[in-house]
Amino acid sequence: MILKFDDKIPIYLQIQNYLNRQIISGKILPGAQLPSVRQLAVEVTANVNTVQRALSQMIDEKIIVPQRGRGNFVTVDVELIEQLKMKLIDEQFALVYRQLHDLNFSDAEIIDKFVEYVKNRGALDE
Amino acid sequence: MSEILKIENLNYSHRLKKILQDVNLTLQSGKIVGLLGENGAGKTTLMRVITGVAHATGDITVAGETEVAARKGHVSYMDHLGAFSLGTHLDRIVKFYQTVYADFDIDRFNELAEFLNIDTSLKLSALSKGNKEKFVIALTLSRQVELYLLDEPFDGIDSMSRKDIINSIIKWKPETATIVISDHYVSEISSLLDEIVVIKDETINCHLDADKIREDKGMDIEDFYESLYERGTDND
Incomplete structure (x- = not known):
């Protein structure tokens, strides 16, 4: 399945x-x-x-x-599919944001940590 | 969508013991319905009564027919083949079904048998529990009727056989037919169900849309079912 x-x-x-x-x-x-x-x-x-x-x-x-x-x-209508994509991204971010916010991280911290995370991930993938 | 089954004020006793009381139930065509309840709750009895093998007081209408003999022509009830000796070859049983039921579709049976890998040259005694269940399901679904009653088809069988049986139900269920599947362990079939009917305390405790339970209560079907058995809990 x-x-x-x-x-x-x-x-x-x-x-x-x-x-x-x-x-x-x-x-x-x-x-x-x-x-x-x-x-x-x-x-x-x-x-x-x-x-x-x-x-x-x-x-x-x-x-x-x-x-x-x-x-x-x-x-x-690719515009419609694009909107669907945006909706999905929004949903995923909303979930992560809420969870991190509940842990008392500030917006700036969340952004910093996310940028850092993507960078480290990139290094891992290489 | 039309009414396929209507049960009104049904009562059934066996040796002075009340088994089912004041049962009222209406099922629409084209559904897959889970009939849930503990062992001994009366699930099999209800199926036998609907089919007309057991007699109860009250009114039962199947596809517009109320007389037992006429009703039987609209219901395919899963038979556990207890009447056949273990030495019987499967193809003899298939022949028997063809003779007894005018609505038995042999092409459909052959398709199902191929899908479920059933070797009809074998004897009943040579079948594992899972293969016997598959054979019984193929026989039951090969009749062309409006209402199929499957009595605990997943009881004690391995997960691969279960998957095969579930897929055969999805593939071969006629669009307008309704299938009632009884089970006391709901999570193995919950994603398949349109509705659940719970038998508890000798009557229908509830009849609900499965996705509506998930939507309204945020509960999985198993947890909801179990919650009905917790004392002092208000389930409305």
């Missing part, structure tokens, strides 16, 4: 996040056709109704576009 569910979080949201991340990371390209609902259900080991709910949510957000009789396609 590619996706391991956290049973405390609604499954449809986790499927939505999983697909959003695949789109953001370019694993599924703009304009590409998504697998059928049932194929996706088998891929993530979930109920067809739950997958459909995740897809409906993504259709509402215009990230995917249904085409009658042909299935679901990723939007070709």
Whole structure:
């Protein structure tokens, strides 16, 4: 299984996040056709109704576009995908920021530490 | 979506002992429903009553049919094959199903058997617990009906067999059919479920949407289920 569910979080949201991340990371390209609902259900080991709910949510957000009789396609609006990317970055930063803030680090410290961390990571990767 | 099952004011006693009391339950078509409860809570009894193998007072409607004989044609109840001797070859059992059930789809069975790696030339006695469960699931899902009742299909089987069975349910469940899966250990199937129905104290304790439990309570299904058994806890 590619996706391991956290049973405390609604499954449809986790499927939505999983697909959003695949789109953001370019694993599924703009304009590409998504697998059928049932194929996706088998891929993530979930109920067809739950997958459909995740897809409906993504259709509402215009990230995917249904085409009658042909299935679901990723939007070709790269601006929209960019916004999705920004939203994800925001969420990740918000999480880290809140946790560090709770530990009484100042904004300046958080920025310094983060810059330092990225530098050290870079050194590790070389 | 339409109503696939409606149970009204159902009561069932066995040798003067009340097993189920005032059971009311409505299930919609196209769902996967977890039927949860402790061992002996009455899960199997409820399935037997729905199928019509056991008789209770009250009204049961399956796909619009209320008469037992008519209802049976709309329900596929997982049979643990206790009536067959261990020396019986699987292909004989498949033949038996084909003869007895007009809705048995042999093509569907062959697809399922291939997916689940079932060798039908074997005897029942040659099957491991996991393989027997797979065979039973393939038989049950090969009938073309509106309601499937799976009685503890994951009881005591290894995790690989469990995964195969779960995948076969996802792949072969007809879109408008409803599958009820009973289990006393919910976490192994919770991601698969649309809804849960809990039997406790001889009746339906709750009937809820699984993702709604996660959304509203921030709880996993196992913790929610266990919370129903903590004394003095208000679960509303």
